Amino acid sequence: xxxxxxxxxxxxxxxxxxxxxxxxxxxxxxxxxxxxxxxxxxxxxxxxxxxxxxxxxxxxxxxxxxxxxxxxxxxxxxxxxxxxxxxxxxxxxxxxxxxxxxxxxxxxxxxxxxxxxxxxxxxxxxxxxxxxxxxxxxxxxxxxxxxxxxxxxxxxxxxxxxxxxxxxxxxxxxxxxxxxxxxxxxxxxxxxxxxxxxxxxxxxxxxxxxxxxxxxxxxxxxxxxxxxxxxxxxx
Amino acid sequence: xxxxxxxxxxxxxxxxxxxxxxxxxxxxxxxxxxxxxxxxxxxxxxxxxxxxxxxxxxxxxxxxxxxxxxxxxxxxxxxxxxxxxxxxxxxxxxxxxxxxxxxxxxxxxxxxxxxxxxxxxxxxxxxxxxxxxxxxxxxxxxxxxxxxxxxxxxxxxxxxxxxxxxxxxxxxxxxxxxxxxxxxxxxxxxxxxxxxxxxxxxxxxxxxxxxxxxxxxxxxxxxxxxxxxxxxxxxxxxxxxxxxxxxxxxxxxxxxxxxxxxxxxxxxxxxxxxxxxxxxxxxxxxxxxxxxxxxxxxxxxxxxxxxxxxxxxxxxxxxxxxxxxxxxxxxxxxxxxxxxxxxxxxxxxxxxxxxxxxxxxxxxxxxxxxxxxxxxxxxxxxxxxxxxxxxxxxxxxxxxxxxxxxxxxxxxxxxxxxxxxxxxxxxxxxxxxxxxxxxxxxxxxxxxxxxxxxxxxxxxxxxxxxxxxxxxxxxxxxxxxxxxxxxxxxxxxxxxxxxxxxxxxxxxxxxxxxxxxxxxxxxxxxxxxxxxxxxxxxxxxxxxxxxxxxxxxxxxxxxxxxxxxxxxxxxxxxxxxxxxxxxxxxxxxxxxxxxxx
Numbered sequence: 001x002x003x004x005x006x007x008x009x010x011x012x013x014x015x016x017x018x019x020x021x022x023x024x025x026x027x028x029x030x031x032x033x034x035x036x037x038x039x040x041x042x043x044x045x046x047x048x049x050x051x052x053x054x055x056x057x058x059x060x061x062x063x064x065x066x067x068x069x070x071x072x073x074x075x076x077x078x079x080x081x082x083x084x085x086x087x088x089x090x091x092x093x094x095x096x097x098x099x100x101x102x103x104x105x106x107x108x109x110x111x112x113x114x115x116x117x118x119x120x121x122x123x124x125x126x127x128x129x130x131x132x133x134x135x136x137x138x139x140x141x142x143x144x145x146x147x148x149x150x151x152x153x154x155x156x157x158x159x160x161x162x163x164x165x166x167x168x169x170x171x172x173x174x175x176x177x178x179x180x181x182x183x184x185x186x187x188x189x190x191x192x193x194x195x196x197x198x199x200x201x202x203x204x205x206x207x208x209x210x211x212x213x214x215x216x217x218x219x220x221x222x223x224x225x226x227x228x229x230x231x232x233x234x235x
Numbered sequence: 236x237x238x239x240x241x242x243x244x245x246x247x248x249x250x251x252x253x254x255x256x257x258x259x260x261x262x263x264x265x266x267x268x269x270x271x272x273x274x275x276x277x278x279x280x281x282x283x284x285x286x287x288x289x290x291x292x293x294x295x296x297x298x299x300x301x302x303x304x305x306x307x308x309x310x311x312x313x314x315x316x317x318x319x320x321x322x323x324x325x326x327x328x329x330x331x332x333x334x335x336x337x338x339x340x341x342x343x344x345x346x347x348x349x350x351x352x353x354x355x356x357x358x359x360x361x362x363x364x365x366x367x368x369x370x371x372x373x374x375x376x377x378x379x380x381x382x383x384x385x386x387x388x389x390x391x392x393x394x395x396x397x398x399x400x401x402x403x404x405x406x407x408x409x410x411x412x413x414x415x416x417x418x419x420x421x422x423x424x425x426x427x428x429x430x431x432x433x434x435x436x437x438x439x440x441x442x443x444x445x446x447x448x449x450x451x452x453x454x455x456x457x458x459x460x461x462x463x464x465x466x467x468x469x470x471x472x473x474x475x476x477x478x479x480x481x482x483x484x485x486x487x488x489x490x491x492x493x494x495x496x497x498x499x500x501x502x503x504x505x506x507x508x509x510x511x512x513x514x515x516x517x518x519x520x521x522x523x524x525x526x527x528x529x530x531x532x533x534x535x536x537x538x539x540x541x542x543x544x545x546x547x548x549x550x551x552x553x554x555x556x557x558x559x560x561x562x563x564x565x566x567x568x569x570x571x572x573x574x575x576x577x578x579x580x581x582x583x584x585x586x587x588x589x590x591x592x593x594x595x596x597x598x599x600x601x602x603x604x605x606x607x608x609x610x611x612x613x614x615x616x617x618x619x620x621x622x623x624x625x626x627x628x629x630x631x632x633x634x635x636x637x638x639x640x641x642x643x644x645x646x647x648x649x650x651x652x653x654x655x656x657x658x659x660x661x662x663x664x665x666x667x668x669x670x671x672x673x674x675x676x677x678x679x680x681x682x683x684x685x686x687x688x689x690x691x692x693x694x695x696x697x698x699x700x701x702x703x704x705x706x707x708x709x710x711x712x713x714x715x716x717x718x719x720x721x722x723x724x725x726x727x728x729x730x731x732x733x734x735x736x737x738x739x740x741x742x743x744x745x746x747x748x749x750x751x752x753x754x755x756x757x758x759x760x761x762x763x764x765x766x767x768x769x770x771x772x773x774x775x776x777x778x779x780x781x782x783x784x785x786x787x788x789x790x791x792x793x794x795x796x797x798x799x800x801x802x803x804x805x806x807x808x809x810x811x812x813x814x815x816x817x818x819x820x821x822x823x824x825x826x827x828x829x830x831x832x
Contacts (some may be wrong), residue, residue, distance in 0.1 A: 011752070012752055013752055030588075041704070042704025043704060046703070047747060047754075050755070053272060054278065054280070054447040055447065056481070057583075057584070057587070059278070059447065096752065096753055102418075107273065111387055116385060117335060119336075123334055127330065129334075129339075129346055130333065132345050133345050134340070136341075137339075141338075144373075145373070
């Protein structure tokens with residue numbers, strides 16, 4: 001089938017502002033949007049810039065706006081979006097070139113969450129693993145799935161309004177440790193998240209949950225963090 | 236003015252091996268990790284089924300059994316001293332990951348959960364053993380995340396989205412690397428005492444592959460151009476179960492949980508090929524079995540695929556026939572819910588890409604190019620070894636898939652890749668820091684960047700009648716068809732000629748994008764140059780080895796030939812010509828014998 005693809009183009013070395021280019025390509029309905037981008041880059045305009053790596057939805061490189069909503073280009077098939085496709089960079093992060101945005105602020109927010117196991121207690125005397133029941137492990141399973149693609153954060157109206165807001169992906173990173181029974185850093189993280197740019201900026205728009213390519217219930221997880229902050233309970 | 240940085244240790248690559256190396260090197264040496272992507276994008280994150288260690292959390296297991304299984308899996312080409320070192324370190328390595336916070340699945344007692352995997356056996360009974368420590372079907376993702384988190388905690392320096400283009404050697408010693416910063420197009424020189432390559436694999440030389448776009452063999456290609464040999468490049472693993480056409484991996488863990496392979500006639504065929512462990516034989520064995528079924532007309536609808544069946548009714552029926560049990564001894568029985576819980580990502584991939592629900596439908600699969608057993612020759616401390624006498628290049632190290640220790644020999648056992656990156660990443664990091672503590676910086680030449688600049692200039696200045704996308708597809712097609720699962724002299728010879736023709740045409744590539752900021756066209760073209768160089772040595776090494784062993788199966792030489800070929804291949808490129816030499820296999824405890832599963 002013939003697919004018409006309208007792509008946001010911006011080359012800071014040539015353009016004052018972005019514009020759209022339209023391409024027509026032959027594609028199969030089971031092709032990924034990423035395959036179509038590769039085809040355009042390969043045969044029509046090699047300068048088209050986008051990130052990609054694994055091509056099956058686990059590395060998080062190719063989040064972008066497809067027909068107005070955030071998706072991974074490699075996890076979105078032509079049959080899902082139809083023969084007229086508009087592709088634009090993520091919102092709320094500075095466009096570096098075409099579909100590539102500056103991800104540094106996103107990763108900086110992640111790092112503010114102390115996203116690593118904090119546990120200064122001695123290891124088990126036998127040198128083996130810290131014990132954790134399957135139920136305790138299940139408590140934070142959702143948030144371990146995050147691939148940091150930024151689809152959630154850049155779909156959030158609060159993040160658009162203020163890029164000081166840490167954003168849903170960072171809160172998910174905090175959630176992953178706050179609810180891990182082995183971790184002892186919950187109070188430090190909850191302190192960070194209680195600041196002005198923390199969870200208070202979440203107004204439960206649910207855009208993040210809808211945008212997540214890993215089907216993480218992000219809004220619910222943020223709610224759990226808010227509740228933990230109020231009650232001090234972590235179970 | 237040039238951008239010059241100085242670190243004692245430079246790690247090239249931010250996947251599992253690179254992060255582990257960086258983490259350990261940075262404990263005592265000023266270290267930086269240079270990665271062409273944000274590290275969390277690395278392909279370690281795509282590893283699914285597990286990491287092996289004889290923890291024995293469900294049933295008896297021993298490092299010695301793990302060692303023997305790895306030796307047997309390698310078709311006796313793995314170096315047994317290195318394998319023993321790895322399997323002895325495995326338990327502590329997995330426990331260390333847990334202590335770092337890795338969220339393994341748990342046993343009812345709260346210990347790390349383990350599942351059966353291909354080629355993992357109880358050496359006394361020959362039956363499958365639960366050795367693969369796992370976190371659902373995203374174990375690699377968890378390892379990548381955990382190691383990246385530890386690097387943040389320990390304030391390791393990162394240069395994200397910097398592509399390393401060249402390795403600089405002065406008087407035979409490592410002096411550093413040259414890299415391009417993707418966001419600016421600027422070249423940077425990194426002066427270092429130790430350089431650790433951890434750039435991953437090169438599955439993108441093949442048409443159907445589970446590998447990421449990023450897997451373009453950069454490290455091995457750069458070192459090949461510097462006259463460093465590559466080892467055992469003919470051994471590439473085709474994983475039996477890739478999603479048909481797309482090549483996306485379906486973990487062996489699916490078969491570990493009870494799934495079976497079914498041909499176009501609806502028959503389970505693995506018992507014919509591996510009577511004892513059946514669907515849990517080594518990957519090379521299962522891939523050949525699938526290919527044989529297809530060749531003999533038992534593919535599905537006459538096409539190049541078979542089915543993987545994890546529907547609970549099938550799994551339960553076959554588990555009853557085979558007498559498979561749960562860890563507590565009760566009969567193995569699964570439900571749709573268990574499938575969702577054990578392999579959630581696989582279910583998701585099948586639904587998204589195939590519109591197939593594995594709980595109620597069959598998954599169409601075909602072998603997919605998955606893992607490079609060969610690579611940059613190293614010893615077990617990650618030091619790059621350039622000949623059969625153990626001669627090293629002072630300051631040069633490699634770890635992970637780009638390296639060849641060799642612990643995988645002719646065929647890697649499932650889950651040993653994640654173990655490899657953790658164990659040998661760590662030791663490469665430690666050794667690199669130890670070397671840096673006593674060594675002086677080698678002199679960095681004034682014109683360190685000139686070779687990189689000329690490479691880029693050549694790509695910008697070509698005649699323009701070759702297209703990167705087309706050349707790449709031609710290479711992938713010929714490599715998959717003629718240097719794939721089954722090989723023969725005639726096809727490989729023509730593949731090698733084709734690759735050399737593509738290398739010539741590559742000189743006429745003209746990169747249209749003249750910009751500096753995120754010039755991904757230039758980068759992709761440069762990566763294709765690496766892939767072509769790697770494809771050439773893979774084809775040449777395969778053509779040279781006149782026997783069948785592990786992942787290297789020749790129709791014209793169907794048997795393993797220990798008398799003539801129980802040796803590693805070393806291939807170098809000198810003045811544009813490939814030269815092949817050999818080095819002996821280290822055999823300590825297990826003499827080669829026929830390999831039956």
